[in-house]
Amino acid sequence: MRIIEKFEIGFFLFLISGCAVTIATKPEKEKKETYTYHEVRKGENLFRISEYYYEGKTTEEIKKGVEKIMKANDLKNEIIFVGQKLKIPDTNKKQPSYALLPPQDISQTYQTQIKTQTETEVKIVKDSLFIWPVDGKIICKFGELGNKGIDIMVEPGVDIVASTDGEIVFVGNTKKYDEAIIIKHPTNIYTVYAHDIEIKVKNGQKIKKGETIARVKSGTQKKRYIHFEIIIDGINVDPLNYLPQK
Template sequence: MCIKIFKRKFVDYKSNPKRTVITLTRSYLDIFCYIIIFSVLLGCSSRETPAPVVGISSNAPLKDRVKNSIQGAEYTVKKGETLYSISWRANTDVRHIAKLNNISPPYRIFPGQKILLTSKNSKKSSKASHSKTLTKNSTNNSTLTSEKGSEKVLASSKKQAYGKNVRVQKTSKKVAKPSAKFSQKVKRWQWPVRGKVIEYFSNQIQGNKGLNIAGQRGTNIKAAAEGKVVYAGNALRGYGKLIIIKHNDDYLSAYAHNDRILVKEQQKVKSGDVIAKMGDTDADQVMLHFEIRFRGKSVNPLKYLPKKQ
């Protein structure tokens, strides 16, 4: 192909030398480009392994990331953690963990300390309770038969003693009233920030345990109710800069992915106080992840927050 082009252009050179030189250089440039393209295509087709795929972003949604939850029966305290943050990760009431470890308020712990999350004798106690129930059932059956026999004897004695003063001893049965633990209510809940809810609460195992509210970076994050800050830090992977507020012995609220934390641990806050600035720490976009927990378990915040923001 190159020889034919050269011959054709050489013949034209005699008639118009200047024009022929320009067109000849352009033709060579075209041929050079064709050679490069052909070599690139040949190299791509001869590649044994496919080209590596590079991820655009390493930040995945909160539910898709590996949660830093605790599943074992024992845990070693790390630097920056509190008993509230550990109970949050274990989805357990802080009072339960404190009782297992004989820790009294304000629940001070130190790095390296081993914390029991579940009772070691739980299986033994369950077996023992099962055997106790079996023995109780057997004794109850025997007492029922004996009571029936005594009722027959009493009935016969009543018939024989008709018209006579017979003293009947009444056995007073004391019914033990169950001690129901009434939950402490929060006086007033309010929305921690105004914005579009981009993900709602889910009861699924890998579901969202709160509300994801989108917004602008630096937007004020407010306390949803009156309480005390029991955790402020970034030790919980997947939550970024996190704040946990204790409202009473039953209710906690959490505010995750903050850009800046404006409160300290043990600080008392009122409903509506600014506690942080919205951000995207450990998240794929600027938002607030808001949770409410009742006795250590996640609940739907929409059941407590007002309908209007």
């Protein structure tokens, strides 16, 4: 009886294993990811890049594409830089030979684009959009030594204020300037505040023009400096063309 029982138990286990093999489903093949790469050109922004690759017809559709690109590239905000390579998911479209700029006549010459930008600068200055983030002496101007903004010598402990209304989109350390703050303003404008600062705001915080966002670091140094940038449509511009004249 023991031999029969052992045989029956063994045969039963065999049947179970056989059933398991019979009913097992084949693993589904993983869906192949579709994507392309885009190298950022001068004047491009995520909105135009999304509009081209995903052919969004409404602002909401284009914004969804922007969010998809940001997620694929682990971007914390919408700031992109010339030469940066972006992964564009869910598309087979190739990067065009021209820059994806805001709607304009493609036949416009580079000189005409410069003229248009200058007219915009004059309008912004006239409207007094920006204010100085801090009082001090300029020790390095835009373009000097490759400077993408201006450097202002300041007294330790003084407040640094937002140059205009906006939303904090970055607070943290950078390789070049240590602690930094980036504020996003309407019409794709950003301002950057960095170096020798103690941050007083949080990411995502809404800010009003003139509101304190940081304080110049104290210490044994009698003089310190802060770095300030204005970025419009992904292009660094000379802040002195936008700030009120002293």
